[in-house]
Amino acid sequence: MIRVKNVSLQYADGPEVLSNISFTLAAGSFHFLTGRCGAGKSSLLRMLYLGHRPSRGHMEMFGRDIFQLEAFELPEIRRRVGVVFQDFRLVSHLNVFENVALPLAIEGRPEQDYTRNVEELLDWVGLGDKLHQYPELLSGGEQQQVAIARAVVASPQLLLADEPTGSVDAEIGERLLGLLIELNRQGATLLIATHDTGLLERHRHHAGELQLEEGGRLRQLPPVRAKTSE
Amino acid sequence: MIIPHSRILPRAMLGSNLLPLVIAVNVYLASLAILGGLALVSATGQWSAELDQLVTVQVPPEAGVGREAVVKSVLGVLRDHPAVAQARPLDAAEMEALLRPWLGQSAVIRELPLPQLIDVAMRPEGDLDSLRKRLEAEFPGVEIDDHRLWRDQMQDISLAARLICWSLVSMISLAAVAVIIFATRATLESQNELVALLHLIGAKNSFVAGEFQKHFLGIGIIGVLIGLVPVGLTIASVLYLTGNDPAPWMGRLSLGLFDYLLALTPPLTAALITMLTARFTVLRALADLD
Numbered sequence A: 001m002i003r004v005k006n007v008s009l010q011y012a013d014g015p016e017v018l019s020n021i022s023f024t025l026a027a028g029s030f031h032f033l034t035g036r037c038g039a040g041k042s043s044l045l046r047m048l049y050l051g052h053r054p055s056r057g058h059m060e061m062f063g064r065d066i067f068q069l070e071a072f073e074l075p076e077i078r079r080r081v082g083v084v085f086q087d088f089r090l091v092s093h094l095n096v097f098e099n100v101a102l103p104l105a106i107e108g109r110p111e112q113d114y115t116r117n118v119e120e121l122l123d124w125v126g127l128g129d130k131l132h133q134y135p136e137l138l139s140g141g142e143q144q145q146v147a148i149a150r151a152v153v154a155s156p157q158l159l160l161a162d163e164p165t166g167s168v169d170a171e172i173g174e175r176l177l178g179l180l181i182e183l184n185r186q187g188a189t190l191l192i193a194t195h196d197t198g199l200l201e202r203h204r205h206h207a208g209e210l211q212l213e214e215g216g217r218l219r220q221l222p223p224v225r226a227k228t229s230e
Numbered sequence B: 001m002i003i004p005h006s007r008i009l010p011r012a013m014l015g016s017n018l019l020p021l022v023i024a025v026n027v028y029l030a031s032l033a034i035l036g037g038l039a040l041v042s043a044t045g046q047w048s049a050e051l052d053q054l055v056t057v058q059v060p061p062e063a064g065v066g067r068e069a070v071v072k073s074v075l076g077v078l079r080d081h082p083a084v085a086q087a088r089p090l091d092a093a094e095m096e097a098l099l100r101p102w103l104g105q106s107a108v109i110r111e112l113p114l115p116q117l118i119d120v121a122m123r124p125e126g127d128l129d130s131l132r133k134r135l136e137a138e139f140p141g142v143e144i145d146d147h148r149l150w151r152d153q154m155q156d157i158s159l160a161a162r163l164i165c166w167s168l169v170s171m172i173s174l175a176a177v178a179v180i181i182f183a184t185r186a187t188l189e190s191q192n193e194l195v196a197l198l199h200l201i202g203a204k205n206s207f208v209a210g211e212f213q214k215h216f217l218g219i220g221i222i223g224v225l226i227g228l229v230p231v232g233l234t235i236a237s238v239l240y241l242t243g244n245d246p247a248p249w250m251g252r253l254s255l256g257l258f259d260y261l262l263a264l265t266p267p268l269t270a271a272l273i274t275m276l277t278a279r280f281t282v283l284r285a286l287a288d289l290d
Helices: A041-049 A072-077 A096-105 A109-124 A140-152 A170-185 A197-203 B021-051 B060-081 B092-103 B130-140 B148-190 B192-200 B207-243 B257-263 B265-286
Strands: A004-008 A014-027 A030-034 A054-062 A081-083 A160-163 A189-193 A210-211 A220-221 B055-061 B084-089 B116-122 B143-145
Touching: A014 A041, A030 A041, A030 A197, A041 A160, A041 A189, A041 A210, A081 A140, A096 A109, A096 A140, A109 A140, A109 A160, A140 A170, A140 B092, A160 A170, A160 B021, A170 A189, A170 A197, A189 B192, B021 B055, B021 B148, B021 B207, B021 B257, B021 B265, B055 B060, B060 B084, B060 B116, B060 B130, B130 B143, B148 B207, B148 B265, B192 B207, B207 B257, B207 B265, B257 B265
Parallel strands: A030 A189, A030 A210, A081 A160, A160 A189
Antiparallel strands: A004 A014, A004 A054, A210 A220, B055 B116, B055 B143, B084 B116
């Protein structure tokens, strides 16, 4: 589904943030993206949600060569990717319902077409009673839930989450991660960027790992099978 | 009337800036320029049309004691000529009235050696040259004034009025477009995080531009509605002044229904110009994102 081969990424004339990296994300797979702060995790995610095109290499998403895409074709590919941004990026003048419905509204669909779906989704993430509240009145965990709901509302094929548990306590973090894993079970390919080693240890038996190293290089590791007790 | 608004841009911005007021002022000024220009063109057109059919024959005072007979003969020739519809000598009171603006109520006027003026109304296709030749041949010293100088001046004034009117409308429109581009860019700048988010979640540029377009159409309509108030008051004032005992010069400033409709062009197009300017400004800015 996602094939990245010998890809490098640089901003303007700066040094390469990602250097000659290769990995594959199979459809429905679950991976963590790890690495120290500044290793390029956010840049790799940005490359995958087409916020910045790679400078060289080969990158294929959903069967399309990214380097061959015309500008007018990019929105269609972006709509297949759901993103939970590290800073949530909720729109302050839109309420919870409107924030979550944004990916559907941009398709030009009338509101009555998706009202029920959005309400059910918000019920599912536990915000069914806060449809008309504005983000600034929500707690950090609730804002994160809204961000997750917005990322999944249009049923994306690829779900990217940048430090989704970074700004919430452990209990809420586990609940949010549970939401993402549930979506992965329903078929979405999941890639979570994190530096939370505890989280990684708890889930690495069913999640692969993309490990960013010094110099912008990357190693892809498969899930670690749990040892059977003798 | 429902003002269109974007579902995504902050609604509070709609009335919180001065753009509707700027559009209202532009709408009023453009309508005023068109009304003024049309009134001048109409007045000069009427004067010119009246002068087209009129000539003045002057029998000089040198004709002396026999002038009465000369005037009578000239009138005879004029009334028999196929190019002339009507010929009428001006009496002493009319001559005095003509000179009064310059000489006042002075008795001197009656003692001045004035030429006898004859107002001649020509037929629409009347041949002025043949009339002129005949009068010059039979009555040396008699002059025919076809008001060509005045007519040429009227045409020049009419052309100048048109040019000034359209220059004003063009300048006002250009100023409005510049202000709208500036306002659109400012709004785009203030909403750059939202625009970037929409871009990243897969919004097409046409969708984002459409939202800005709706937003600015709303602002345009508010501006037009505000601007229509002084436009309506001005039209009503002109109608009142020209309809109730108008001054002689005001009587010439007659405007038809089409003229008033033309004066309403700026309000009708202002909202459209606002909307399209915003759309193209945003599309141009978004083109750089990819």
